[in-house]
Amino acid sequence: MMEDIATRFAAYLQHRMPQASNVEVSGVSRIHGGASRETFRLNASWEEGGRKVARPLILRRDPVASLIETERDLEYNAYRAFHPTGLPVPEPLYLETDLKWLDRPFFVMEQIVGCAAGSPFNADPYGPHAEKLGRQFWTHLGKIAGADPEAIGIAQHMKPVAPDETWRRELEHWEKVIDEDELCPQPIARAAIRWMRRNPPPPAQKISVVHGDYRTGNFLFDGEGDIRAILDWEMCHLGDPLEDLAWAADPLWAFENRERPGGMIGRAEAFRIWEETSGLRIDPKALRWWEIFNSLKGLAIWISAGKEYQTGASRDPILALSSWYPTDVHNRVLANALATLSKEARS
Numbered sequence: 001m002m003e004d005i006a007t008r009f010a011a012y013l014q015h016r017m018p019q020a021s022n023v024e025v026s027g028v029s030r031i032h033g034g035a036s037r038e039t040f041r042l043n044a045s046w047e048e049g050g051r052k053v054a055r056p057l058i059l060r061r062d063p064v065a066s067l068i069e070t071e072r073d074l075e076y077n078a079y080r081a082f083h084p085t086g087l088p089v090p091e092p093l094y095l096e097t098d099l100k101w102l103d104r105p106f107f108v109m110e111q112i113v114g115c116a117a118g119s120p121f122n123a124d125p126y127g128p129h130a131e132k133l134g135r136q137f138w139t140h141l142g143k144i145a146g147a148d149p150e151a152i153g154i155a156q157h158m159k160p161v162a163p164d165e166t167w168r169r170e171l172e173h174w175e176k177v178i179d180e181d182e183l184c185p186q187p188i189a190r191a192a193i194r195w196m197r198r199n200p201p202p203p204a205q206k207i208s209v210v211h212g213d214y215r216t217g218n219f220l221f222d223g224e225g226d227i228r229a230i231l232d233w234e235m236c237h238l239g240d241p242l243e244d245l246a247w248a249a250d251p252l253w254a255f256e257n258r259e260r261p262g263g264m265i266g267r268a269e270a271f272r273i274w275e276e277t278s279g280l281r282i283d284p285k286a287l288r289w290w291e292i293f294n295s296l297k298g299l300a301i302w303i304s305a306g307k308e309y310q311t312g313a314s315r316d317p318i319l320a321l322s323s324w325y326p327t328d329v330h331n332r333v334l335a336n337a338l339a340t341l342s343k344e345a346r347s
Helices: 002-016 070-086 125-146 166-181 187-199 240-247 267-278 286-308 317-322 327-344
Strands: 022-031 038-048 051-061 092-096 104-108 207-211 219-223 225-232 237-239
Touching: 002 022, 002 038, 070 092, 070 104, 125 207, 125 219, 125 225, 125 240, 125 267, 166 187, 166 237, 166 286, 187 286, 187 327, 207 240, 240 267, 240 286, 286 317, 286 327, 317 327
Parallel strands: none
Antiparallel strands: 022 038, 038 051, 051 104, 092 104, 207 237, 219 225
């Protein structure tokens, strides 16, 4: 399989770079763990202008089955919009929808080398770099929230939404995923949905680009503790920036340590940095709604993963893992949150 991809991708690069000659592709290897794309790292080399050029690349191809259904155009356009702003994202190179090259649509971006990604299922994913990475992590999220979608050229590629409709659109989307993919009743999820419909959040103070999966494990950092690349923008959309904030602070990504979101810095300091960088303010009532929503969104993703694995649509072990441990965590988080809300309502 890897040899076939190397041969065919070399032909594609030759097509995209007519000025190049002797295009070769080597070292193709699969990066496992992605939820919605097949990801491969590879080395490309060619001759151009009398000199030898070599560049490590990343190939992201649509899979046969996916944990989440997304449009690759959104992810590619997010990289294209944010790369010129100085946000640490890989340089996007090519977006291809013609199936003749690799059987399925794909896009190509630069490979960020010499870096690692922390595991969200590790009690201490960043070790001595936790404080430094935490300050960068929340600063970058604040910059995403504060960016003008029109000015950076991404709004035209996304569905518009009114400030008072952000919550409804997202809730309906993920409720539909549960409706279509649940293999057994989900009483906690259904209770959460009822509460969220009865208690909508305040309108979004700003319509921002929402990354959609900004969390531990979705960025690369180097040996000095510097974030070099923010990855996995396949769920990005326009919406309430508090959606991203709540997802990044979800207990799942911190080994259930709510006070140290993402396994980095403390919650209060993280939110202070986000407010300072974004120019926005955190409404506690709105944040609580989005925190409950994100645990439901997580459940929807894990439920979908379980269906893909159970039905045999995919045998990727990441789908089996996703339908086990994260499902348990988010069911408990939601149950505890609903119990607290019930006590508050009676007092």
